[in-house]
Amino acid sequence: MVVNPFNGPGGRPILPDEKYQRSIAELRKYRNVSLLGYIHALYGKRDERELKHDIDIYHKWHEESLARGEEMGVDGVFIDEVDHAGHQKEYFKSICTHAKSKKWRTGRNGIPIPNKTHSGYVVLNPGCDCSLDYFDFADLIVLAESSYKSFINPPWDHPSYSYLRDVPRQFGLNCMLPKFSRIKPAHKTGVVLHTLGSGYSEEQRLDEMEMLVRDLVGVKRVGAIFLTNLEMDKENVYGAWSLFWREFTEIMASASLPN
Numbered sequence: 001m002v003v004n005p006f007n008g009p010g011g012r013p014i015l016p017d018e019k020y021q022r023s024i025a026e027l028r029k030y031r032n033v034s035l036l037g038y039i040h041a042l043y044g045k046r047d048e049r050e051l052k053h054d055i056d057i058y059h060k061w062h063e064e065s066l067a068r069g070e071e072m073g074v075d076g077v078f079i080d081e082v083d084h085a086g087h088q089k090e091y092f093k094s095i096c097t098h099a100k101s102k103k104w105r106t107g108r109n110g111i112p113i114p115n116k117t118h119s120g121y122v123v124l125n126p127g128c129d130c131s132l133d134y135f136d137f138a139d140l141i142v143l144a145e146s147s148y149k150s151f152i153n154p155p156w157d158h159p160s161y162s163y164l165r166d167v168p169r170q171f172g173l174n175c176m177l178p179k180f181s182r183i184k185p186a187h188k189t190g191v192v193l194h195t196l197g198s199g200y201s202e203e204q205r206l207d208e209m210e211m212l213v214r215d216l217v218g219v220k221r222v223g224a225i226f227l228t229n230l231e232m233d234k235e236n237v238y239g240a241w242s243l244f245w246r247e248f249t250e251i252m253a254s255a256s257l258p259n
Contacts, residue, residue, distance in 0.1 A: 001027065002078045004038035004238075009057040014064045015072075021065065024072040036078040036123060037061075041095070043081050044088030051079070052098045059102050059120075075104055076121030076139075086131025096122045096137045123190070123224075129160040129178040135188060140223050143189045144176050147232065148196035151176045152212070172219035173212065180220075190224030191216065194237040197229050202243075205229060209244055210251050217255035225252065 003024060005016035015021055027033050037058035039051055055077055062073025077099050082092060100119040124130075124138040127145035134141055144151055154161040154176035163179045180186045196212075197205030209227060216222045228242035242248065 001033060002036050002038050002238075003074060008039055008054045009037060009061075014057060014060050015068075021070065021072055024061075024074070025065070025070045028071055028073070034076075034121070035074040036076050036121065037074045039077050039079050041079055041081045041083075041092070043083045044091045048091055048094060051095050055095070055099050055102075055120075059104065062104075073104070076123070078123045078125065080125045082124045082126040082130070082134070084126035084128050084130040086133050089131060089133045092124065092134065093137050096124075100137075125192070127192070132183055135184055138188075140188055140190050142192055142224075143178060145192040146176065146194075148193050148208075148212075148227075149198075151191070151193050170219075172215040175216075175220075177220065177222075186221045187223045189222050190226070191222060192226045194228050195231045196227055196242075198231060206244060206247055209248060213248070213251045214255045217252070 003020070005020050010016040010020070016024075024035065027035060037054070039054045039058075040046065041051060058074050058077060062071065065072040079092070079095065099122050102120055104120040121139050122137075123140045123142065124134055125142040125145065126134070127142060129143055130141060152173060152175055154164060154174060156162055156164055160178045161176060164174045167174070175191075177189070177191070178184065180189070193212075197208055200208065213225065213227070216225055227244075227248055228237050229244060230237040230240060230242055
C-alpha cells in the first residue's frame with residue numbers, strides 16, 4: 001500500500017497527522033500488508049536533495065513512533081513521476097541508492113525482500129515502457145498507468161508493442177506491456193489501471209476484471225496490479241475505494257496461489 005499524507009511525507013517535522021499515525025499503526029498489524037511512502041520527482045526536475053529529505057522523513061517514522069509508544073514504520077518508497085526515457089538515470093539511481101542505504105522495517109509478506117539486509121523496497125513509476133537502466137537499481141517498475149480501455153488496446157505501431165503482432169495465443173491478452181526478457185523480467189513490473197468497465201453492468205465489470213487479473217498474474221506473471229473502476233477525469237482514482245475492491249482482492253489472492 002502506498003502512503004501519501006501530503007504529496008509526500010507531510011508538512012510536519014517528522015510524523016504525519018494523528019489519523020495517518022493511527023491508520024499506519026493498524027495496517028502494520030496485518031502480515032500481508034507492506035507500506036511504501038509516496039514521493040514525487042517531477043520527472044527529474046525536483047531538487048534531488050528534497051527527495052532524499054522525504055526519504056529520510058519516512059525512514060524516521062519508525063523510530064519516532066516507537067518513542068511515542070506506537071509502531072508505524074514503512075518498508076520503502078514509491079517514487080512517482082519518473083522520466084521514462086532514462087535521461088535522468090543518474091538522478092534516479094542516486095535516489096534509489098539513498099533509500100536502499102537505510103535499514104527499513106522490511107521483511108513483510110506483502111513484498112518480496114530479496115535479502116536479509118532490510119534495505120528499502122523501491123518502486124519507480126514512469127507509467128509506461130522505460131529505460132532498461134532502471135531495472136538495475138529499482139525493485140519494481142510501473143510500466144503502465146492508464147485507463148483499462150487504453151491498456152487492452154495497445155498501439156501496435158509503437159516500437160514497444162509491435163511485437164504483439166507475432167505473439168502466440170498462449171501469450172494471453174494483448175496488453176500495453178513491453179516484451180519481457182531476462183533483463184526486463186515481468187516479476188519486476190507493475191500496472192496501475194483506472195476506469196475499468198465504464199458503462200458496463202456489474203456482472204460485465206467483474207468478468208472483465210477477473211479475466212484481466214488472471215491473465216496478468218497467471219500468464220504474464222507481473223509483480224503488482226492496481227485496478228479501479230473510478231474515472232480519472234471525474235474523481236480522485238487513488239483516493240477512494242473502487243466498487244469491486246473486495247472482489248479484486250479475492251481474485252488476486254486466488255490467482256496468486258501456486259498451480
